[in-house]
Amino acid sequence: MALLRQRNAQSSNAAEIEKKIKRGNALRQGSAWRWSRGSAALLLVALSLCGLAVWLYVTSLDSDVTETLVSRAELVSPQPRVYPVECSDDYQNHKRYPGCTPQKCGRGVTDSIVKREEAEVLRRLAERGLALAGSEGGASILDLHSGALSMGKQFVNIYRYFGDKIGDVFTKEDLQLYRDVRGRIQTVIAETFGLDPTLMYLTKPTFFSRINSTVAKTQHDEYWHPHIDKVTYGSFDYTSLLYLSDYGSDFTGGRFVFMDQNSNRTVEPRAGRVSFFSSGSENLHRVEKVTWGSRYAITVSFTCDPAHAISDPTLP
Numbered sequence: 001m002a003l004l005r006q007r008n009a010q011s012s013n014a015a016e017i018e019k020k021i022k023r024g025n026a027l028r029q030g031s032a033w034r035w036s037r038g039s040a041a042l043l044l045v046a047l048s049l050c051g052l053a054v055w056l057y058v059t060s061l062d063s064d065v066t067e068t069l070v071s072r073a074e075l076v077s078p079q080p081r082v083y084p085v086e087c088s089d090d091y092q093n094h095k096r097y098p099g100c101t102p103q104k105c106g107r108g109v110t111d112s113i114v115k116r117e118e119a120e121v122l123r124r125l126a127e128r129g130l131a132l133a134g135s136e137g138g139a140s141i142l143d144l145h146s147g148a149l150s151m152g153k154q155f156v157n158i159y160r161y162f163g164d165k166i167g168d169v170f171t172k173e174d175l176q177l178y179r180d181v182r183g184r185i186q187t188v189i190a191e192t193f194g195l196d197p198t199l200m201y202l203t204k205p206t207f208f209s210r211i212n213s214t215v216a217k218t219q220h221d222e223y224w225h226p227h228i229d230k231v232t233y234g235s236f237d238y239t240s241l242l243y244l245s246d247y248g249s250d251f252t253g254g255r256f257v258f259m260d261q262n263s264n265r266t267v268e269p270r271a272g273r274v275s276f277f278s279s280g281s282e283n284l285h286r287v288e289k290v291t292w293g294s295r296y297a298i299t300v301s302f303t304c305d306p307a308h309a310i311s312d313p314t315l316p
């Protein structure tokens with residue numbers, strides 16, 4: 001009897017031990033599973049952080065901006081913000097036109113002359129026009145005056161190439177808006193630099209641009225090189241840029257940068273923002289590479305030389 005009790009006690013002890021072993025194993029398995037899930041999550045976080053760091057590094061390679069003149073979030077209204085700069089000698093090598101040739105030089109930014117809704121109408125027009133073709137990479141342009149539209153590695157004339165279909169892309173009202181906006185820009189430039197607006201003329205090229213992060217295939221598409229508009233385009237005396245999309249939400253990279261002796265100063269694009277400046281070498285500039293999204297803008301420029309004047313774009 002005692003032996004039986006002892007044996008019973010022994011077997012219940014063994015069962016107890018077995019149960020403990022099983023519980024221990026289950027616990028170990030559970031914690032191993034939890035550990036592997038935890039470490040996978042940690043690994044994922046670490047990888048994401050590494051990815052973010054690489055992305056930030058790559059984008060920062062292009063960003064040597066030392067000062068932000070106007071950020072995307074600011075609203076410059078009702079008066080333009082003006083940054084005077086001493087005029088370069090460039091204008092002395094050209095015929096002078098009193099009332100127009102720059103005597104005061106500098107930069108100005110305003111958010112109050114083009115409404116965001118108007119910028120949206122113009123952006124849609126640019127989207128429709130550029131959807132007809134577009135370059136293979138980098139920047140694409142649509143010049144409403146000459147009709148030049150990037151197509152692959154070249155340009156086509158939209159008026160000739162698309163004939164009557166052009167009416168599906170833009171209407172008389174669209175062109176009226178372009179003319180209106182051009183007039184407002186002319187007025188603000190004349191007021192800022194003390195010019196007679198009737199002695200300033202629209203000049204070519206005047207174009208819509210779309211820039212994205214695809215790789216440029218031709219030199220035309222390399223929009224990011226530092227340049228002086230008066231050298232690049234010849235006839236320009238005053239350049240303006242009307243932005244049609246927002247830096248930071250529609251695209252990243254793509255800030256406009258004035259390259260001064262000791263400083264790179266940026267104007268961040270904002271839909272409806274007009275940035276304008278005298279076109280000589282006092283305003284050497286470049287556009288940062290776009291790293292994500294699409295950036296739309298219109299370049300509208302003025303000359304003092306009537307021989308380089310162009311008329312506003314019209315439907316054929």
Ligand SMILES: O=C(O)CCC(=O)C(=O)O
Pocket residue numbers: 209229241256285286287297299
């Ligand atoms: O789109 C911009 O911000 C500048 C473009 C430019 O520099 C140019 O068209 O000459």
Ligand SMILES: [Fe+2]
Pocket residue numbers: 227228229285
């Ligand atoms: Fe330029």
